[in-house]
Amino acid sequence: MLLKISTPLPKDIPLELPLPEWLLVGLLVFAFLAHIVFINLMLGGSILTLWSQIKGLKNKEYDTFAHEIAKTITVNKSMAVVLGVAPLLCINALYTIYFYSANALTGFVWILIIPLVIIAFLLTYLHKFSWESMENNKRLHISIMAAAVGLFLFIPLIFLTNVNLMMFPEKWGTVHGFLEALVLPNVFPRYFEFLGACLTVTGLFVVGYNKRKNYPVEEIYTSFTRFDIYKLGFGVTFIGLGLQILFGLIVVFTIPAKGLGFDVISIMIATGITLIYAFYWTWKTLTGEQAQILQFFTKIVISIVVFLVLYGGNRQLYRHNALAPHQKLMAAKTKEFQKLSEEARLHPVVEVEVADTSEFGKGKDLFTKNCSSCHKEKEKLVGPPMTEMVSIYENNPEGLKKWINSPGKKRPDYPQMPSFGSLSNEDLDELAKYILSIKK
Amino acid sequence: MDFPMFHLDWLNNRFLIAVIAILHVLINHGLAVGYIPYITWMEYKGLKNSKSDEITDMKWDAFIYKKMKVAFIITTTIGAMTGVGIWFSASLVSPSSIASLIRVFFWAWFIEWFVFVTEVVLILIYFLTWKNSNKSLSAKMRHIRFGWFLAVFSWITMAIIVAILGFMMDPGNWNEHHSLLNGFSNPIYLPQLAFRTPTAMLVAGLFGMLLTVIFGKKEPELRAKGIKYAGIWILCWAPLSLIGAIIYWNVLPEAMIANMSTAVGTMQFSEYYDLLKIIIIVAISLVLVLATFAFLKPSRVKIWMVIIPCFCAFGFLGVFERVREFIRKPYVIGGYMYSNLLREEDYPLYKKEGILKFATYASTSEINESNKIQAGRDVFMLTCSRCHTTKGVNSITYVFERMYGFGKPLDVASVAGYIPNMHMGRTYMPPFPGNDKELDALAHFIKSLQTSGESLEGVQSKGVQVNPINSVETFKK
Known part of the structure; x- marks a missing residue:
């Protein structure tokens, strides 16, 4: 056993990137943001639905609120899935070796994403469409949502584990399956930070959704006013921001130094500032006057958008820094391999064949290459021995050639012989000549 | 060579991809491409058969809505995720080939994605605006028109994706001409489309009938009417599906010649090839018998009579995709990469x-x-x-x-x-x-x-x- 497990150095796919790298990176960051916002809404929305439905057991208004949010989850989840494909495509193209290696190393759980997401989605539909019919069985109804939330909470861990593992090729040799990759440093702090972001974004969504002029809050609720719901939304954002700041700090201290640099650190500080800024104005909103509750809404939304862009960009920058040295070595290794491969193509190994110039030499060669794995001279191997062929075709070489070209099936206890249609007529002549030269 | 090897030692790696892919094709063909026109036709029938003082036959409309709801739920969960799943499983089992394909056919993938997003959004709109459209005649008519539009769009989606698939698998053209037109001019493109289109309609009719039988328990009148319409639908499409299948079946060996450097008919291929012939005949005749019976005696159709042809259709599409995959061998990317994921050009070095x-x-x-x-x-x-x-x-x-x-x-x-x-x-x-x-x-x-x-x-x-x-x-x- 080696004490030090070495870092693998694979070869890259020897084909050009489909787009200039900067463009792919830009697409990745942008497409990922669009995807993650809907993921935030899907996960944050389901947590909020679960929470308010439980509260709704005592206060009917919360139950109504839960129903209203539940209706949005299934739409948001569809958007989240379809918008997830583009960033997946970009990361596949940009970080092929790293991403696929991480996928394979956590393969079993990675492919479980598919059935788990399907089950979670079906549960959210079941929950949504059984709202009326399960009115008298609230606890069971709530547990359907709880199961969906449980799955929704687990699935991002699989993705996070993968995007984390891909950045550390030096760990690939130490990982045996998903669980060992999950406990690598950096996964959990990032996960909780992500959960905070889900609440932040969902809280703002709740405010925006209920702010719409044509949305009849007054008809839907009996005692809840728009103000109550705004307050609830900002409250959720406040908790989310708090979580983000707390775990953001933990991330700063626990993130492996590998990809860090002054660039990453300074953007980290900037993201921290935008979060604190949003946190401050959310606090102001919650403690301010009722009439002015929407006063800082735009301000908070803009700061969160700025945060998301900076954060997403910074993750990419960290990934870039972390992998650049390894990518450089990999490029060199790939080049070296291609050179070797080209040389071998130009000077292939010459099969040391002493050209057998005797009468049956060519046929014998052909026999060795094409037939000998199934036919021997005197005993049965897979097919009958050559001596039997001689008995059948002694005076009929054309028949033998025809058989080799497109064999039939005569013997029930022998497997079917494959066709050798690839042999030329001249080769078949030589082959038949050789076979029929065997002495019985 | 360069990737850690994911491996399923009992089920076989290809089986993982196959299960996910066949499920996806079945849902895509049977509950989207073929199903949307079927449902729109049913929705239109409700409008046409309604009394003059109502917008549409509300009971019938609710019945059809329920059938659409099932398709909506399945397509946006299992349908969408198995689509992603094909990719997930293929990149686990066959990373080098997927990676190479993405490098060369990035834009094809991108178009596919764009079409996919649009389709999901349109299906969301069609389904979610259904109930509101029942408030006025003009809204209902607009909804039905949107249904036809969606039907055409999902067919175009399929037409594009089949081309992209053909384009990516096009042997010899790998790396040389990057024009997506290659996909459309591929010798098996049109036959594939000629086969897939009516078959999608046929499978959709079967699913429609199955759901009618399930949901119609308490409504014998709606049930009989629904079964009869589904029967008519299938009777219209089955002959076209058969013709499409024959055309496709006939061009396959030609595609084999183009794909395989050597012999045409290997034993394994002819086994699949014969199996395909038998399955086509058995499945389509069975479906025809059912559809005729449904047309003549709709109230006597039982659930098992519908389930059996459903399974046949499943097997039918399964073998069809299997044959299409088999054509590629021994390559995974024609002339470039073998199915063991090694590039042909590196063979001399390995040797x-x-x-x-x-x-x-x-x-x-x-x-x-x-x-x-x-x-x-x-x-x-x-x-x-x-x-x-x-x-x-x-x-x-x-x-x-x-x-x-x-x-x-x-x-x-x-x-x-x-x-x-x-x-x-x-x-x-x-x-x-x-x-x-x-x-x-x-x-x-x-x-x-x-x-x-x-x-x-x-x-x-x-x-x-x-x-x-x-x-x-x-x-x-």
Whole structure:
């Protein structure tokens, strides 16, 4: 056993990137943001639905609120899935070796994403469409949502584990399956930070959704006013921001130094500032006057958008820094391999064949290459021995050639012989000549 | 060579992709492409058969809405996720090929994605605006028009995706001409479309009938009417599906010639080919019998009568996709990469120096007497495991015992003699890439499987062993 497990150095796919790298990176960051916002809404929305439905057991208004949010989850989840494909495509193209290696190393759980997401989605539909019919069985109804939330909470861990593992090729040799990759440093702090972001974004969504002029809050609720719901939304954002700041700090201290640099650190500080800024104005909103509750809404939304862009960009920058040295070595290794491969193509190994110039030499060669794995001279191997062929075709070489070209099936206890249609007529002549030269 | 090898040693790796892909095709064809026009037609029937003082036949409309709801739920969950799942599973099992395809066909993928997003959004709109559209006649008519529009759009989606698939699998054109037009001009493109279109309609009619039977329990009148319409729908499309199938069936061997460097009809292919013929005939006749019966005696249709043809359709599409996949062999990317994920251009190098030397993950690159079995296992993983298991589906011991006799001990020399030549007789097999020592180690490993009964674990449970000569540490020196 080696004490030090070495870092693998694979070869890259020897084909050009489909787009200039900067463009792919830009697409990745942008497409990922669009995807993650809907993921935030899907996960944050389901947590909020679960929470308010439980509260709704005592206060009917919360139950109504839960129903209203539940209706949005299934739409948001569809958007989240379809918008997830583009960033997946970009990361596949940009970080092929790293991403696929991480996928394979956590393969079993990675492919479980598919059935788990399907089950979670079906549960959210079941929950949504059984709202009326399960009115008298609230606890069971709530547990359907709880199961969906449980799955929704687990699935991002699989993705996070993968995007984390891909950045550390030096760990690939130490990982045996998903669980060992999950406990690598950096996964959990990032996960909780992500959960905070889900609440932040969902809280703002709740405010925006209920702010719409044509949305009849007054008809839907009996005692809840728009103000109550705004307050609830900002409250959720406040908790989310708090979580983000707390775990953001933990991330700063626990993130492996590998990809860090002054660039990453300074953007980290900037993201921290935008979060604190949003946190401050959310606090102001919650403690301010009722009439002015929407006063800082735009301000908070803009700061969160700025945060998301900076954060997403910074993750990419960290990934870039972390992998650049390894990518450089990999490029060199790939080049070296291609050179070797080209040389071998130009000077292939010459099969040391002493050209057998005797009468049956060519046929014998052909026999060795094409037939000998199934036919021997005197005993049965897979097919009958050559001596039997001689008995059948002694005076009929054309028949033998025809058989080799497109064999039939005569013997029930022998497997079917494959066709050798690839042999030329001249080769078949030589082959038949050789076979029929065997002495019985 | 460069990726850790995910491996399912019982089910077989290809099986994973196949299950996900067939499920996806079935849902895409049966509950989207074919189903949307079927449902829109049903929605229109409600409008047409309503009394003059109502917008539409509300009871019928609610019945149809329920059928759309099922399709909506399934397509946006299982349908969408199996689409992503094909990609997930293919990149686990066959990373080098997917990675190469993405590098070259990035934009094709991008278009596919764009079309996919649009389709999901349109389906969301169609379904979610249904109830509101029942408030006025003009809204209802607009909704039905939108339904027809969506039907045309989902058909175009399929037409594009079939082209993209054809384009990506187009042999010889790999890397040379990047025009998507190649996909459309591919010799099997139009036959595929001629087959897939009516078959999608047919399967949709079957699903529609099945749901009618299930939901119609308490409404015998609606049930009978629904079954009759589904019967008519199927009767219209079944002959076209049969014609499409025949056209497609006839062009397949031609596609084989283009794809395979050597012989046309291998045994395995002709087995599938014959199976396809039988299944086409059995499935379509069964469906025709059902549809005629449904048309004549709609109230006597029972659930089992519908379920059986549904399963047939499943098998039908399954074999169809299987044949389409088989055509590619021995390549995964025509003329460029073999189905063992090794590039043809690197073969001379492997022949010269062996493959273990260039494998990122291997226990050794120097084979000697004591590590022969271990090295053989690595060679097996690198060169055989994409299609063969050690003791599960299509296991390596099974394929050898089928030739040399079941239950008999394999002869190492015969196995080692057979492997380098197997691609001559069995043209769907890629040539063996390694050197003589590796061949010998592989043969020993295969023989050892007969007695050890070991199963080969993939990296998802066993992890990887970094080949010391292909590590960062060695390269830096």
